[in-house]
Amino acid sequence: MASIEMKNIVKKYGDGFPAVNDVSIDVADGEFVILVGPSGCGKSTLLRMIVGLEDITSGDMVIGGQRMNDLAPRDRNLAMVFQNYALYPHLSVYENIAFPLRLKGDVPEQEIDTKVREASKTLELDEHLERKPGNLSGGQRQRVAMGRAIVRDADAFLFDEPLSNLDAKLRGQMRTEIARLQKRLGITTVYVTHDQTEAMTLGDRVAVLKRGVLQQLASPRQLYTNPVNLFVAGFIGSPPMNFLPATVEGNTLSLPFGSVEISEERAAKARDRGLLIAGIRPEHFEDASVVDTRGGTTFTASVDFVEWLGNESYAYIPFEAPPEVTEKLLELEKDLDGDAMRTQMVVSLDGASRITEGDQAEIWVDTSKIHLFDPSTGENLTVDAGNAGSSPALEPAHAGGAHAAQ
Amino acid sequence: MATTDRRTAVGTGVGFVVILVWCLLPVVWILSLSFKGVDETAAGSPQFLPKDWTLQNYKDILANPDFLDALRNSLGISLIATLLSVVFATLAAYAIARLEFKGKRVVLSIALAIAMFPVVSLVGPLFDMWTAIGLFNTWPGLIIPYMSFTLPLAIWTLSAFFREIPWEMEQAAQVDGATSWQAFRKVIVPLAAPGVFTAAILTFFFAWNEFVLAISLTTTTGSRTVPAQMSFFVGPDPFNPPYGQLATASVVVTVPIIIIVLLFQRKIVSGLTSGAVKG
Ligand SMILES: Nc1ncnc2c1ncn2[C@@H]1O[C@H](COP(=O)(O)OP(=O)(O)O)[C@@H](O)[C@H]1O
Numbered sequence: 131m132a133s134i135e136m137k138n139i140v141k142k143y144g145d146g147f148p149a150v151n152d153v154s155i156d157v158a159d160g161e162f163v164i165l166v167g168p169s170g171c172g173k174s175t176l177l178r179m180i181v182g183l184e185d186i187t188s189g190d191m192v193i194g195g196q197r198m199n200d201l202a203p204r205d206r207n208l209a210m211v212f213q214n215y216a217l218y219p220h221l222s223v224y225e226n227i228a229f230p231l232r233l234k235g236d237v238p239e240q241e242i243d244t245k246v247r248e249a250s251k252t253l254e255l256d257e258h259l260e261r262k263p264g265n266l267s268g269g270q271r272q273r274v275a276m277g278r279a280i281v282r283d284a285d286a287f288l289f290d291e292p293l294s295n296l297d298a299k300l301r302g303q304m305r306t307e308i309a310r311l312q313k314r315l316g317i318t319t320v321y322v323t324h325d326q327t328e329a330m331t332l333g334d335r336v337a338v339l340k341r342g343v344l345q346q347l348a349s350p351r352q353l354y355t356n357p358v359n360l361f362v363a364g365f366i367g368s369p370p371m372n373f374l375p376a377t378v379e380g381n382t383l384s385l386p387f388g389s390v391e392i393s394e395e396r397a398a399k400a401r402d403r404g405l406l407i408a409g410i411r412p413e414h415f416e417d418a419s420v421v422d423t424r425g426g427t428t429f430t431a432s433v434d435f436v437e438w439l440g441n442e443s444y445a446y447i448p449f450e451a452p453p454e455v456t457e458k459l460l461e462l463e464k465d466l467d468g469d470a471m472r473t474q475m476v477v478s479l480d481g482a483s484r485i486t487e488g489d490q491a492e493i494w495v496d497t498s499k500i501h502l503f504d505p506s507t508g509e510n511l512t513v514d515a516g517n518a519g520s521s522p523a524l525e526p527a528h529a530g531g532a533h534a535a536q
Numbered sequence: 537m538a539t540t541d542r543r544t545a546v547g548t549g550v551g552f553v554v555i556l557v558w559c560l561l562p563v564v565w566i567l568s569l570s571f572k573g574v575d576e577t578a579a580g581s582p583q584f585l586p587k588d589w590t591l592q593n594y595k596d597i598l599a600n601p602d603f604l605d606a607l608r609n610s611l612g613i614s615l616i617a618t619l620l621s622v623v624f625a626t627l628a629a630y631a632i633a634r635l636e637f638k639g640k641r642v643v644l645s646i647a648l649a650i651a652m653f654p655v656v657s658l659v660g661p662l663f664d665m666w667t668a669i670g671l672f673n674t675w676p677g678l679i680i681p682y683m684s685f686t687l688p689l690a691i692w693t694l695s696a697f698f699r700e701i702p703w704e705m706e707q708a709a710q711v712d713g714a715t716s717w718q719a720f721r722k723v724i725v726p727l728a729a730p731g732v733f734t735a736a737i738l739t740f741f742f743a744w745n746e747f748v749l750a751i752s753l754t755t756t757t758g759s760r761t762v763p764a765q766m767s768f769f770v771g772p773d774p775f776n777p778p779y780g781q782l783a784t785a786s787v788v789v790t791v792p793i794i795i796i797v798l799l800f801q802r803k804i805v806s807g808l809t810s811g812a813v814k815g
């Protein structure tokens with residue numbers, strides 16, 4: 131059991147491009163930390179530096195209080211589950227799980243057997259012990275890979291997108307299984323994923339990376355309610371946060387569908403900055419007819435399209451945006467590696483709502499939850515810094531958030 | 537449909553028979569010869585099957601000390617050449633597949649060039665060299681050239697196999713606590729086993745069947761291999777080669793080859809790596 135401290139870690143590959151750039155993350159003993167970000171942001175590279183499969187260009191990797199930069203993987207006593215499982219195809223499931231124990235050379239056969247059987251029981255692999263990995267299903271292989279990790283009494287678990295090869299249903303099951311196992315073993319865990327749902331559900335804390343730079347390290351709740359910049363705001367949450375052009379004058383926030391009053395505290399942070407981007411999560415809207423409209427504002431908008439899901443429905447409301455905003459949103463969408471975000475707003479409505487396509491609907495919005503972003507830097511002007519975890523953007527040296535938004 | 541299917545089946549069957557006859561007829565002829573007595577083989581137009589089946593040829597050849605020496609030489613030289621060749625080729629191929637070093641292409645091209653070099657053109661120089669340094673008419677005198685001709689092919693075959701093995705296998709082993717050597721021995725080599733056996737068989741066949749070097753670089757049964765020794769067989773009639781004996785010797789030296797193929801065939805199972813990664 132050990133803590134993992136990454137201090138100003140930099141990784142430059144042969145071409146000089148920094149795949150990981152000045153990342154500092156400390157993982158407490160027993161903590162479950164997620165590294166999340168779109169494909170190519172350097173999550174795997176960072177994980178592989180922890181385990182020792184990749185050289186560290188600069189910075190310190192301190193595991194259990196000891197600097198590990200120059201130690202070979204086998205001397206670090208960490209267990210890793212690879213994206214493709216990397217099971218040994220020539221060995222039976224039993225021997226795959228026993229492999230790390232046999233390598234130690236001094237573990238008695240009796241003890242190996244006990245440990246392997248214990249792991250296989252935990253992971254429900256008992257009836258597959260004599261089979262070869264090639265004959266197992268994806269989920270079973272996944273469990274063998276986990277078995278190989280848990281028999282070892284390693285100081286920490288490292289997972290590299292372990293569920294990305296499973297189908298959606300199995301992924302959900304394995305996700306809970308991993309969470310349960312981690313809680314039970316209480317072992318320090320670093321888990322890489324590009325899936326924000328996995329990040330939100332599994333992690334004690336989540337580190338969001340963009341092009342090798344740490345954006346924000348915070349609890350899932352903090353990330354969701356207090357993203358430090360447009361990137362984090364757009365990455366966390368599904369359906370994603372709506373981004374609308376906005377201006378603030380006095381305490382009035384002008385949005386494409388009308389003006390709303392916001393609190394003095396929020397307005398003060400964003401006043402006289404010209405064109406801004408307002409971020410509002412879909413669930414902070416509601417059908418005005420099914421909600422108590424106090425504590426917010428209502429507006430009328432024409433609904434383009436409605437998806438009814440039973441418990442809730444999504445209404446789509448198109449809006450016009452000036453070119454500066456559309457450009458910024460296009461850039462964001464490229465960073466997020468996601469689908470084209472059209473200039474339309476997604477509004478989550480109660481299942482009881484009767485709003486249908488083509489309606490001029492009255493919609494309520496919770497004005498206290500609106501975030502305002504600086505369109506040039508992407509910085510969240512209305513962030514509650516005391517409740518947003520840590521981020522380079524929040525540190526005094528980088529005030530203004532220019533660094534985080536590069 | 538049914539008729540085309542039947543016609544295809546019949547055609548395939550006929551094709552098989554033709555190919556089998558074409559390939560096996562000489563083998564059967566040699567087998568048949570080895571069971572014929574001297575009278576029959578010396579006769580002007582010997583018939584296909586022996587009139588009087590006899591094991592005399594086998595008794596003679598297994599009592600012939602020269603042949604037994606040659607058999608011992610063949611086995612020893614071929615096995616040692618194969619073993620060394622496979623060990624070196626495995627290590628070299630692993631380096632070529634896994635490491636980035638300067639001159640990798642050059643090494644591979646030279647290896648290929650050596651493999652394509654005609655054996656005959658080396659006989660003269662080797663003869664001179666070996667007599668000068670005392671390797672003439674010794675086991676190493678044959679083992680070394682055999683290795684240099686079989687290594688390139690073995691390296692090519694094996695590096696292709698190594699390249700197929702996902703890097704992650706090895707990294708997983710290292711994270712599990714293996715040294716580089718342990719990862720190589722316990723994970724990579726077993727996974728490359730089909731390649732290793734293929735290389736081994738190719739090398740063994742080459743060394744076992746080789747004639748030109750064997751006859752040029754040896755003078756006594758102290759190091760002469762079977763293919764060379766067979767050209768020294770003399771029968772009762774000096775003007776007629778002892779066909780029966782030759783055929784019998786051929787049968788005897790073919791047996792190990794068949795055994796080896798049957799043994800290794802089971803090892804050369806494809807798809808051994810399936811299931812390594814997600815599949
Ligand atoms: N071996 C390598 N050589 C050069 N560049 C690499 C190598 N591995 C990864 N990269 C680059 O580093 C960046 C981060 O890669 P990676 O850590 O695999 O991203 P992720 O796991 O977040 O998808 C990418 O831009 C990728 O192209």
Ligand SMILES: [Mg+2]
Nearest residue numbers: 173174175291
């Ligand atoms: Mg990755």
